[in-house]
Amino acid sequence: MPDLTASFAALADPVRFAIVDRLLREGELSAGEIGKDFKISGPAISQHLAVLHDTGLVQRRRMAQRRMYSVEPKGLSAISDWIAEARKFWEASLDRLEQALQNEKDLK
Template sequence: MNHMVRTFAALSDPTRLSVVEELMQRGELPAGDLVAHAGMTGPAVSRHLKVLREAGVVTQRAEGTKRFYKVAPEAMKAISDWTISHHSFWAAGLDRLDAILAADDEVGDE
């Protein structure tokens, strides 16, 4: 469970989540492309990438002086597995919310 805490903590930052979404959409990218996407300085993006790397959300490979990043498929699978395993919890909560909203609509229509 500690690994999931690190994963969700890393993804809780809007910039890091945006970087991960960009990598998921476009595939492996050099750090420079991520800097342009994030609209912040190279060192700032580098710090975000370090957090994502340490959490196991992205992987890095070097090619000469360039660093390339991609989403770690095993991290996305772990998130998916965790979400699916908690499906009944979420479904029950959403069902209760639907019932409350439907009852509220009925009261409002009277």
């Protein structure tokens, strides 16, 4: 299992979450375009992008002077896989709860 806590930590910051969410919807964007959404400095954006890149949530490539960023699906699918696994357990427990409530009702 990959290190999910690092991915969660990356998405725990509101700026980084908003960046990933926007990249999902709009595809590839430059660091400058991404930065326009926020009132923090350029270097702050660059540092956030570095965190997202280091944790494997975004890819990047050069295009002339610009750095283009896009979502790295593998990074998100690691979370998706864990959630799918977790869902099995919580749905099973909801089923047990529902069953228990039904039995209680039947007794009346």
